[in-house]
Amino acid sequence: MAFPRRLTVRPLIAAVALGTTALAGVAGGAIAADQDRAGIVGQFVAPGPAAVAQAGVHSSLSDMVEAVGTSVVQIQVKPDARVQQMAGPMPFGRGGAGNDSEIADRLGELFGFDRGGPLGAPQRQAPPRSALGSGFIVDASGLVITNNHVVEGADRVTVQMSDGRELPGRVLGRDPKIDIAVIRIDAKGTFKPITWGDSDHIRVGDSVFAVGSPFGLGNTVTSGIVSARGREIGAGPYDDFLQVDAAINSGNSGGPLFDGSGRVVGVNTAIFSPSGGNVGIGFAIPAKMARQVALEIARDGHVSRGRIGVSLQDVTPDIANALGLDGTKGALIAAVEQSGPAARSGLQRGDVIRRFGSTKIDDGRDLARAVADAAIGSSVPVRVIRDGRQVALNLYISSDQAAQS
Incomplete structure (x- = not known):
């Protein structure tokens, strides 16, 4: 199992996509056909957060982690997953078109985005690849949110539950511009969804914790604080990242970032890493943005802007x-x-x-x-x-x- 390529950019910030991949894929917006989307989502309504006793600032997170842990999954993309035609490169710069800046080029390499050709032009097929990432359940029917770069190039995945069960999953759709994808677990049963938090009102200094599968190690918890809001890292025109100092590493991609009450306020997506490992600067897509995009993908199979x-x-x-x-x-x-x-x-x-x-x-x-x-x-x-x-x-x-x- 290989890890994302490390790249040191002299004075520039290098944002590293967190999915653990063997080969970087080509950016795309391919959509898996699905005949069962209508009516399966509603409003992504989830039950209220579990009641957790608060004993002060230094109280243990153990009860809260136990309450949310079953909603966090590991996403596995295996080399024999069917690869689809890509729909077009991810745009860089303000206007959605590519620019020629060094930071955009290097970010494109790190994120695996192909910047060549006009928007909408057919791109070469991505090679078969294996990947490990994280995700979280947002609907009791088995809908899972993860990052697009985790499942890029595949329409079938394996979803490993917190109890070790491995279940088949289908990619319902993806949005490269925000780096969000939605998976449907193809198995009978009712699944425990997360509770959404309010990313609009989370403040710098608020406590957060992340749950995911760094380096393929499932059910891993790290904690920290929100370091900054509204970060722009050159990934695209819709950059609006939460910066956090919780330890986030390769494989945490697509996993949830929780607030102090166990509600999801972000989707862990990228890190600044001169060395390839955690240095305390991670970036998460705000929950409000991720939720809106995921709801549209689950309903329509794509995002229209x-x-x-x-x-x-x-x-x-x-x-x-x-x-x-x-x-x-x-x-x-x-x-x-x-x-x-x-x-x-x-x-x-x-x-x-x-x-x-x-x-x-x-x-x-x-x-x-x-x-x-x-x-x-x-x-x-x-x-x-x-x-x-x-x-x-x-x-x-x-x-x-x-x-x-």
């Missing part, structure tokens, strides 16, 4: 001076796709968007998230600075699925 067909850039002080702006707030339109939704709505290269509907836009990442969350087919009023004047436009939102078809 709003798009407007632009490349974005943050406003630097130099750009603000050149454009005569009163500050650096806003998202600069660096390029507009010909005949795309933005072009048809009247948006132009050099425009600076400062408000999208009721949302204030401070940078390109704000706009990317706002557009992704907007209702497809809707028309959103935006406030634009153009040639020193305010311009009001109605921006049409299309689907990124349509753009890739």
